[in-house]
Amino acid sequence: MIWLKNLEAITHGGPPGKCPHCGGSHTDCSFSVVVPEKRLGYGDIWCEDCKHACHISRIEVLPGFRTGHTPPEGLVYS
Template identity: 45%
Template sequence: MTEKWIDSLKSISDQGSVGACPFCGSTNTDYKCSVVIPENRNGYMDIWCNNCKKAFHVSRMQIPKNMKTEGEIPQGLEYYN
């Protein structure tokens, strides 16, 4: 299932937004990076669709300073990795 989220990961990297959901096509999508180790900005990222509630989790990543770290991750997401 990871390949379904590749375009979303590229869109976040290039444009700072998720783009269309790979499951339902909605653009009502979002993401949040969570910094766990502040010294080197290591943490994880969640990407999701607010309409169909499908989500993706990226673990163990170094989070660039320009990535979004504010906001809430919605409850009830279905993770597809």
């Protein structure tokens, strides 16, 4: 998974970091909680520069994660 380092950075409470596709620093992320008792949900990490994105279908949404935000249109999932 090419976005693994970005996911690790988020898990450690930081910003997503550089885009693994273009090296740009305009990355963003958003998560949604589906099962509140277990904080289980899904999320997306994307790059505003090249529009590449990664969907995480199952993840524990930690308290510091950014939620309630919709990814922009036209992302390319890889």
